[in-house]
Every structure is written in structure tokens, then in C-alpha cells.
Amino acid sequence: MNIIEIENLNKIFKTRQNHFQALNDLSLTIAKGEMIAIMGTSGSGKTTLLNILGCIDHASSGSYRLNQKLIEGKSLQALASIRNRDLGFVMQDFALVDHYSVQKNVLLPLNYLKDHKLRKERAARLPALLEKLHIRHKQIEKVMNLSGGQKQRVAIARALINEPEVILADEPTGALDQKTSQEIIQLLRAINQEGKTIVIVTHDPNIAACCDRMVRIEDGRIIEDTKLILSV
């Protein structure tokens, strides 16, 4: 089953002076459970694509189906609930609240859940989740006191607390050294093996090599789509 289906997607950024076409008739399908790397030079359109997949931005034309549901035409409120329920985000700069504790950061997405019982159930999973990510001993530490690798583990825990089907990661290892990057990618791989679909934008060929598939974008178009045979 395809969890993501995009067809003839175009994205044009309009400023007062000019237009810029960041995505050009791009089509891509991602199967449920796939772990896919998106590569391409700076400015090629990777973040633009990820933002559309993440319902943070909308396409100028074309269609996007997430879990068979058409995303265009949905209200802002509907998009916010899709983001919170179906998607988890991991960013290069971690995007955490530095003066909050680890647990407060990880539990933040639950604030948007209306169902009280569900919220409690999910919050109860916190210790096991932190354990799995090897940050249980930092549960009440402020995020500002953590290492880069630990911060990214907190961000991954936050992305997972709502049990989304899809994790979108924009250069999740961009601010980390090689060794820590490998640890983070192996962690994402393990999460993928539990059934999550993962899309990772990366400049690092070593990170892409840990994925099932590598798509290369140039000037808003896909120029390469390769299935990878994993050596790990």
C-alpha cells in the first residue's frame, strides 16, 4: 500500500518582484513502511517538498494523498490535526524548547489532543519511550543541558509520542558528528523496522546508504530514484 502519493506537484513562490518555481511537476509514491532518503544540492527543493508532505505548506498545483486521503482543500484546522495525528517531525536544529525539561518537550504534542483518556494513555508511555531512546536518565533535565545527539533523541521521542504513521526528518544529522549521526540513523532504522514510514532529507551519503531507497532532486525535479540494497 502507498502511504504517500504525490502527482504532478508544482510549487511556485511568488514575491512582489518575481516568481520562483521550486517544485516542477514532481510525482512520487512512497510505500507504507519504506525508509527513503531525499538528496540533492542546496536549493533543489528538498525542504519545500518535505514541508508539503508535512502539511506545513501547500502546493501550487498537483495532488497529494496521505493515507489515501486527499490533502488539498482541507481546512487549516483539519491540516493541523493531520499533522498532529499522522506525522512526526525531526529537524536539523532539533526545534525543542530549551528551557523545558526532556519530558515536557516530549509530551508537548499531547496538548493538542482533545481526548483526555487518549492523552493519559499516551503520556503513560513516556518512560518506555525514553528508555528505548536511551535518554530515560535525562527525563527531568532541561534540554539546554543536553548534547546534540541527546537533543535529537528527545526530538525523535517527541515525534513518536503520538504514534504517527510517518516520520519526516529534514537533515536530522546535519548538526551532529559522524559517530552520533550513525547512532541516530540506526535508531531511525529500528523505528522504521517497527513499521513506521520514514522520509529523510540528507546531504550525507552515509545516511542515505542506510535507507531502502534514494531519490535525488534537482531544480525541483526527480533526477534519480534508486532502490538500495542494504549492507547493514
Ligand SMILES: Nc1ncnc2c1ncn2[C@@H]1O[C@H](COP(=O)(O)OP(=O)(O)OP(=O)(O)O)[C@@H](O)[C@H]1O
Ligand atoms: N518562502 C520562499 N519564498 C521564495 N523562495 C523560496 C521560499 N522557500 C524556498 N524558496 C526557494 O526555493 C528553492 C528551494 O528551496 P528549499 O529550501 O526547498 O531547498 P533545499 O533543497 O532544502 O536546500 P538546502 O539543502 O540548502 O536546505 C530555493 O531556491 C529557495 O530560495
Ligand SMILES: [Mg+2]
Ligand atoms: Mg533544506
